[in-house]
Amino acid sequence: xxxxxxxxxxxxxxxxxxxxxxxxxxxxxxxxxxxxxxxxxxxxxxxxxxxxxxxxxxxxxxxxxxxxxxxxxxxxxxxxxxxxxxxxxxxxxxxxxxxxxxxxxxxxxxxxxxxxxxxxxxxxxxxxxxxxxxxxxxxxxxxxxxxxxxxxxxxxxxxxxxxxxxxxxxxxxxxxxxxxxxxxxxxxxxxxxxxxxxxxxxxxxxxxxxx
Ligand SMILES: [Zn+2]
Numbered sequence: 592x593x594x595x596x597x598x599x600x601x602x603x604x605x606x607x608x609x610x611x612x613x614x615x616x617x618x619x620x621x622x623x624x625x626x627x628x629x630x631x632x633x634x635x636x637x638x639x640x641x642x643x644x645x646x647x648x649x650x651x652x653x654x655x656x657x658x659x660x661x662x663x664x665x666x667x668x669x670x671x672x673x674x675x676x677x678x679x680x681x682x683x684x685x686x687x688x689x690x691x692x693x694x695x696x697x698x699x700x701x702x703x704x705x706x707x708x709x710x711x712x713x714x715x716x717x718x719x720x721x722x723x724x725x726x727x728x729x730x731x732x733x734x735x736x737x738x739x740x741x742x743x744x745x746x747x748x749x750x751x752x753x754x755x756x757x758x759x760x761x762x763x764x765x766x767x768x769x770x771x772x773x774x775x776x777x778x779x780x781x782x783x784x785x786x787x788x789x790x791x792x793x794x795x796x797x798x799x800x801x802x
Pocket of ligand 1: 674
């Protein structure tokens, strides 16, 4: 198993975007994208999704989002309404340009889904997963002001297909676990140091009782 912690710790980096495109482009028949909010309309992402599906006659694309607060009463899906519900509707219409043979777009009727989990499946087996803080939104996906942490986990058998994962410079807050005994400890220490460094060196205000 490989584990990487993606830490977008400054403006000008997009480790989530890069690695999400990498994950979706892995060959496999199924892709699941779940997010609290989903508004991202990105041609490059759809191209990457379709390249992952290209060798499969039957492919399935599933999305789930859900944290919308009160459901908007406007029934016209073509509305320019700016609520989270209608932004998601707009998003799935955009994503339906994908060549996936089956598309299933879900929303959580309870409005409680807030997890960010992105899964690529090959021959009924999950081969890679990103679990994050990153929603499917431009601020999370692109370089910009939003700070995010995501964990990328993959089956060791596909390591050779992830060569680009090792090209991301450490300055982008990216850490990959090496394959040696104690790798988990090393990964935890590195990410702990990342977080401490961020708190100590960036503009973070302490609130409440100073003692
Ligand atoms: Zn609306």
